Structure formats: C-alpha cells, structure tokens
Amino acid sequence: MLLKLGIAFFAVCLLLTSCSEIDNLITGGNQGKPQPAHMECEPVGAVDVTDLACIRMISHPFRFSGGAVVDGDKLCMGVNYSGGCAEHKFDAYVYTHAIRENPLRVVVILNHYNNDDPCDTFITRKIGFDLTSLKEHLQKLTGQPSGTVLLDVSGYDELQTVVYTY
Numbered sequence: 001m002l003l004k005l006g007i008a009f010f011a012v013c014l015l016l017t018s019c020s021e022i023d024n025l026i027t028g029g030n031q032g033k034p035q036p037a038h039m040e041c042e043p044v045g046a047v048d049v050t051d052l053a054c055i056r057m058i059s060h061p062f063r064f065s066g067g068a069v070v071d072g073d074k075l076c077m078g079v080n081y082s083g084g085c086a087e088h089k090f091d092a093y094v095y096t097h098a099i100r101e102n103p104l105r106v107v108v109i110l111n112h113y114n115n116d117d118p119c120d121t122f123i124t125r126k127i128g129f130d131l132t133s134l135k136e137h138l139q140k141l142t143g144q145p146s147g148t149v150l151l152d153v154s155g156y157d158e159l160q161t162v163v164y165t166y
C-alpha cells in the first residue's frame with residue numbers, strides 16, 4: 001500500500017511540475033547536445049504504455065552510463081549496476097495520464113529488477129527498448145501520423161531527456 005501511495009505521489013508531482021523545473025532536475029543526458037546517430041544496444045523489451053493503477057514498481061539501484069539515444073523507434077542507454085550472479089531485468093513504462101503537451105513530452109520510467117543478486121561485480125550494459133507502442137499511442141492521441149516528443153527517461157535517481165521523432 002505504501003508503495004502504491006509513493007508511486008501515486010510521484011505521478012502527481014510529475015503532472016504538477018513545470019517543464020522548466022523538470023529540466024533543472026536533469027543530471028546527465030543529451031539536453032541541448034547533439035545525439036549520436038546510432039548506438040549498438042541489447043534489445044531488452046518494449047516500452048509499456050499503461051495506466052499507473054496497473055503497475056507495481058520495484059526498482060533496484062542502477063546508474064546511467066552516458067546519455068540515452070533514440071535510434072529510429074529504439075531507445076538505447078548505457079546502465080551500470082552491481083551483480084554478476086543472477087540475471088537482471090530492465091522494464092520501461094509510460095503512464096498515459098502523465099503525457100504533457102506544449103511541447104509534447106512523456107516520462108519514461110525505467111525499472112531494474114536484480115533477482116536478489118548478492119554479487120557486487122560492476123556491470124555495464126547498453127540496453128534498448130522498442131518505442132513502437134508509444135509511437136502508436138501518440139499517433140492516436142494527436143491524430144497525426146508523425147511528430148516529435150521529448151522523452152524524460154527516469155532512472156533510479158537520475159533523469160535524462162532525449163528527442164523522439166516518430
């Protein structure tokens with residue numbers, strides 16, 4: 001119950017926070033910097049476009065390693081975490097009620113599941129998420145076949161902003 005209240009509070013804060021305040025929270029990423037045209041990354045799944053009430057989030061610590069990059073309909077980013085004895089899983093969610101306009105921007109929540117890995121080897125991976133479901137949702141929302149949206153990619157305690165042209 002406490003976890004659900006915390007998630008709801010986070011979502012309300014995102015809705016009430018101005019774009020400039022979110023921009024001030026950015027600690028890394030590509031805000032205002034040219035993005036590389038391509039990044040090789042391991043596909044780990046698709047961004048899940050969903051309603052907040054449907055998700056139970058449990059995220060274990062991780063850090064971004066370098067900036068997030070959009071390559072076509074793929075969101076790629078480097079991540080660091082400790083582990084080495086169990087498989088780690090990353091998921092990405094977009095909450096439909098947290099989509100903002102002027103400019104169009106969405107928050108992508110990244111979750112890391114460590115499967116109770118007791119090891120502490122420093123792991124670096126480049127992971128990627130398919131953005132097709134988000135593109136389809138935005139096309140329905142805007143009534144336009146193409147457009148541009150700012151993706152605020154939220155990690156364990158970091159935020160990176162990238163531009164996605166669909």
